[in-house]
Amino acid sequence: MGPKQLQQLARARAAYRLLHAGRTLAEAAVEAGYSDQAHVTRGVRAVAGTSPARILAADLDSFGSRPGEDGRIVQSP
Numbered sequence: 001m002g003p004k005q006l007q008q009l010a011r012a013r014a015a016y017r018l019l020h021a022g023r024t025l026a027e028a029a030v031e032a033g034y035s036d037q038a039h040v041t042r043g044v045r046a047v048a049g050t051s052p053a054r055i056l057a058a059d060l061d062s063f064g065s066r067p068g069e070d071g072r073i074v075q076s077p
Contacts, residue, residue, distance in 0.1 A: 012047040
């Protein structure tokens, strides 16, 4: 993983934690360093393979897993 991918992963994880803590998507976007809500949604989808809303609705922990060969998160068995 390169530095840019590591930064993307860190921001996506931060946004996920903030959303799980009850922040709105707009608040999580700003606090995690994204420019807007669409940006955080695209960033999380690029890393986790699904949107923040679906992760929270299903209570998935996509960020507790490892990245796959293409950089997307692979669920641990």
